[in-house]
Structure formats: C-alpha cells, structure tokens
Amino acid sequence: MTQTRYVFVSTEDDRHLVKGGIGTYLGLLTRVLARRGHPVDWVTQSPTANSFSEAEGGVSRRYLCRSPSESRARFGDRLARCVESIVSASRAADPDAPIFVEAPDWEGTLADSFESWAASEQVLRITRTHTPLVLCLGNNRLEATNENLEQIDRERRQMTNSDLLSSPTRYTLGATLKFALGGEAPCGTVVVPNCVDAARFRPDFSTEGVALERLRELTGVSLSADRCRLFVVGSLEHRKGVGVLQRAIPALFDLSPELELCWLGHNLSDTGSQVSANAKLTKEAFYNPIPQRFRDRVHLCGFVDHDVLPEIYPAADLFIFCYLSDNFPGALTEVGLSARPMVTLMRGGIPEIVTREGRPLTLGINAASESEIASQLVDAVRTFLLNRESAEALAAELNSHLRERFGEEEIVDQMQQAYRSAHEKKCASLRGEAS
Template sequence: MLRVLTLSTLFPDTTRPNFGGFVERQTLGLAALPDTAVTVVAPVGLPPWLMRRSGHRALAGLPRVEAWKGLTVHRPRFATLPGTGARWHAASLVRALMPVLDGLPAFDVIDASFFFPDGPAAVALGMRFAVPVSIKARGADIHHWGRVRREQVVAAGLAADGLLAVSESLRDDMIALGLPAATIAVHRTGIDRARFRPGDRARAQAALGIHGPAVLSLGALIPRKGHGIVVEAVARLPGVTLMIAGEGPERPALVAQAARLGVSDRVRLLGAVPHATLPDLLAAADVMALASSSEGLANAWVEALACGRPIVIPDAGGAREVVTSPAAGRIVPRTPAAFAEAIAALLADPPPTAAVTAAADPFSWERNAHELRAHLAGLVASRTPAG
C-alpha cells in the first residue's frame, strides 16, 4: 500500500468550486488506483483581519475536515500577511500543518501539488516526518513565485526528492531558475474524454441564445490571461460573438473596453462557470482563444481540443507541445491583429473535428494517475534500505 499525503493550497471548496480543479482531478485519479491511500491537506490562507471581507468570511466558514468527492480533505488555516510578498507564507504554513499532520495516519510520501508556498512547507514537513517529498510545478508558481520568492523556491527544489513539471517548456524554465535537471520529470495534465467531446453546436448555441461564428476565452479575469487582447481581436471580426468564461478584477475594464470598441452586444462576460458546463460552452464555440502571457500547460487548451475546437494561443509555456498540427490551431504573437487573423482563418476553413480531437490524445487522466503513482512509489523505494 502506498500512503500519499497530497498537500495543495490550490484545491476546490464550496466557495471556489473551480479553484484548482486540475489538482482535484489528478488526486481523484491517484486515489482510485489499487493499493493507494490518499489523504488531502488543502490549507486555507487567511489574513488576520479576515472579517473585513465577505470572501474571507466564507473561507473561514469552511469545515476543517470534510468528505469531498470520496476524498478526506483537511482544511487547516494558516496566516497570510498582505503586502509582504508572501515572505512568511511557507513558515506560517508549516506551523499550521505540524499539529494537523501529527494527528493523521502514517504516510509514506508528501505530494505537494503547487510549488509555492506548498513546496517549501512540504520539504520542512518531509524532514520532520522522515518521508520523501515531491513538488509539482504548474506554471505561475514558477513564473511568478520563482521570481518573487526565488530563494525559497530554489531551496525547496534542491531539497525535494523529486520534481514534476506539466510541460517540457516549464521543465526548461525550472532548470534555468537553478533547479536540478536530473530530478525533474514531465507529468502532463489529463482530460476526461467522456465529458470533453464534440457536442451539437446548433443546440448549444440555441441554449445560449447566440448564433453564427463564436469564440470562447477561458480563464480568470486577470491581466495575465489577456482577455482584452481577444476582445480587441473579435472587435475586428464583424458578426463574431465572444464568450468569456471566468471571473476576476479585470471585469470592469473588459466591460469598458467592449463598450469603447462598440462591441458590447457581441462580448458576453459569463462569470465563473462550473467546470461541468464547459463542454456545452465549447460546443457553442468555433474557436477557443486564450492570450495568456504565461502558462505551464493549460487544461483549457486540451479541453477545447478534446471538444473538437481548435485553439489560438501565444507561444507560452507548453503551447508547442499541444498545438502539434495545423488542425489543432495556431500559435501567434500576443497581439490583437495576430489573434484576429488566426481566428478568421480558422472560421473560414475549419479543420476536421476528428483531426482536432486527435491532438488531445496524449492527455489522459488514467495515464496521469499511473505516472504519478510510479513517480511517488519510486521516491519511497529510494528511501527504503535494500534487503
């Protein structure tokens, strides 16, 4: 029996059902394998003055322990101090987790599913409980925290027993940061092919009250995702509707931009959308466009392909590992003009659906789970004395 402690500050809860859904799905796949027991610790960071914001109050009201889709999930609180650049997040996390882990059944390995602050905390806890530690990098945890908290990120990476990256590109970025190449394995995301598959476009559009050419952009409404670039691109394409699924602080700016460009009637801000409904949105679209400035390997890219929708994305993260054929879409400069040209080309000459979905074939949650278990079991075996 392999006993895994999965540690992730990026994990869904009732207040944030889409938060870290890919971590949840990976963990569910791992827990479903034979001879594998998984306990999840999903810490919740809260500032000392949490009662000033309703969002903090909602997080504070989460249960400390709950059954979540068949998993036992512990949600301890740890203190965060806004304005400090997360300097003390990892130390605070260790202090909060030590008594929690003391009360848990024995575990063989810690699987940290986000690099910061999870990674540094996992290394400290691995030393305390004498178990190996794996840390997985997903994109922003390297591209952002590797810059802001580089010393802590690098120290954790050097001390961990094994490292994972969601793409070859991210692995290269980790090596450039100073992490050891020999310990970094590529562990790609998965896709639920039973859920994400081609749908009825006419029916999906009718349900949404739209018709004609449509583009979908998926992701939090934050500058890094580049939704404004897609808004301006679609403004250059008469008759094309843009749906944006996501929520965040950029919403007012996007609303104002659409009004300024005279396309408010063609830009729909859908807000946070449950993950289970994404296939319907993708069915209603002809193209998925996401202008992220950085990514690891975005699940949204692969989910779109599995639904038969080509993608238009910049050369960010693992883009070239996903767009491996013209049918999969286009990799373009991160400008409105380039996005508009690529979207127009795909709308004018749509690739065969079967060729688009084939681009998603290398991505499987079953493969993801088996590779993760083998990786973690290997770390445990390396700590076990021979004979």
C-alpha cells in the first residue's frame, strides 16, 4: 500500500530553534507519523548561519539559514521553493502517493505554492491556523507597517488557496474566519487540538530545591525557598499580559512581603532585534511603570532553553497566564502537565484546554479591561494564598485531563482522519463527482 507523504513547513522546530508551542506540536506529530510508516519532511529555519539537513526516526529535516538582513517575505520564498522541490520529487517518484502539505497561517509562506497545486489530486493543501497576524495587531499593539500588511495579505492568500483550514481551537478558527477571511470559509474546516508533550513534562521530573538551583545557574536569579514565587512564561509582549502584570504588581505585593515575580521568556533587551512581527518589549519598558520599591522583587529572566523548563517549573508556587487571546499556548499545557497551580485568564483558546465538564481546572478569571483583569488577578492570588491545597488539587485534575484529552496518538488519529476525508473530497470535486 502506498503511504501518504507528509510535508510540514515552519520557522521553528523542537530541537534547535524553539520559539513557542508550534515547534513542540510539530515535533510530536512528525514522530508519530514516522512511527506509523509515513515518509515525513519538515522544512524549517536554521539556528545557525548555515543550512543543513538531518534525519531522525524517519523524519527528514531541512534547515534553511536566514541572514539578519533578509525580510520575512524573502526568507518565506526560499522556504517555499524548498517545499516545492520536495513535492516535485515525491510526485515524480510515486505519482499515486498522496502528499499532504501543512503550513501555518503565520507569514503565509506557501500562498503561491498552494495556488499552483489547486488542480492536483495528489497534493492536499492544509493551512494550520495558529494565530494570523491580523489577530495580533490590536492585542500586541502592532503598527500597520507595509511589511505587516504584506504579511497579512500573504496569510489571507494562503488560506484562500487551501483545501482545508485546520485549527487547534474553535476560538481561533472562528476569529480567523471573522477577521482574516471576511466571515466565510474558503474551504473545509476542522478543529484538531495540538498534542502535548506528556512524556517530558511530569510532576516528578524535578524538585523545588533542584529547580531553584537550576534557575540560578541558568539566569543568575536567586530565589529563596522561603518566599512565595509567582511565575509567568512567555515572551515579554503586550498580548502575553504585560499590561495586566504592570497594573497588578503593586496590589499583588501588598498582599504579602514574601511574594516575588519571575518572568521567563524572550525580551528585546536580550534578543537585540525583533525576531518576528510580534514586537517584544525591553526590560526598561517593562519596569518603567512599576514603582521603584517593588522592582527588586520582579525578575525578568529572559529566554530559558525549552529542554530545561521541566527542571525549572517546580521552582514556582503559582503560575500566571494572563494571555489576552492566545490560541493553544504550549507553555500553559506544559505547566499543567507538571501539575503546577495556575491562574488563567479565560480568553482565546484557553477555556477549551482547561475546562472539563463545564468546570475550569485552574483559578480562572475574566474581565473586559486590563485594569479589571489585574484586579481579578490579585483576588485569585489572594485565594491561592489562603487555600493552596485547593489550587493544588485543581492542578492535579488538570494534569490528568491534559494527558487523557491531548495525548499524541489520539490527536494524530483525529488529524489523519480529517486530512484523509478532505483529500477524498478534493479528489471527488476535481473529478466532478458528488462528495
């Protein structure tokens, strides 16, 4: 039997260039597909100034270098040419083997490639709607620059030229249709959640003492085991709740002199330049609105390599996720798999992840404005301080829920069924058959 070939493209991976949850999702996905006997190709950005290839467990990875002066569009064109060469070689080698090509909406890398494969029964064109740029403009206070407007147009064209829009959450699918596509789906749609890294992120991976020491070694930040440690994970961006935390910090620290806040994630002071359209803040810009007397209790640790996060998470007493409209945040699921208590802003795709039978398995908050969210955050932290056992029980429930609901084998089953069905419909349509 001819096996379907899967081809993926991204600007990050799960080994060398981890920027967020997409790399982890694709890493888990590609390994499962390869174990099932499918040829898998993954085209992504190189972490160095050189391009190179690797093969591991049936997954062929091609890493393309990007020069600092290269625009998003130009680099995207090179990624697209690489994907096109893979597809052309595969079609020539086996004209009967289906080829499923999945690209994220972000940057619209395969907009033109997808248009060229419109009449091909062999090629299924899938756009994975993580978070199109148009959804980030307001929440991340981005400017409508020519480069950003061109990216929005490429993303729209790629989605319009797709055979299937696949989204991790109902929220992101609905928002994409409404704000990026004028309210109408140009093709079939499906919601298939991301799979989660249940093997690596476990409650027993590390201990508090080891975690505090590893944090000190890696970031230079020394936290006391006697303090109550609040952690935020995510790039230093407005959409990750920067404004909420800036407003909340004075009232939070007034709750107890033992509270400290630690933020793990990229900031502009460390990176030196913006790595994507989603602009990051400098450390100075974050600290400026915070009263001087509280600043020594706020620690911006910068980016920490994804591989060591399981060792560090037990250093936190409570995690705070005040993401304004995230889709399927990988950091949240990894903290949940580590069974750490958390406060979550119930927006975006987060309710679809942390809710079971209508009940949130976190300290959930929700409000309209950043000031109101900040006030609710303070109340949630106060609740945690008064009853840690209840928050820890919720964390244990969430841990079980994530493992049962988002395991990689179950999610890949859902994905393959949806993609096969979309391919059958495309073939029937091209042949003029009733679907």
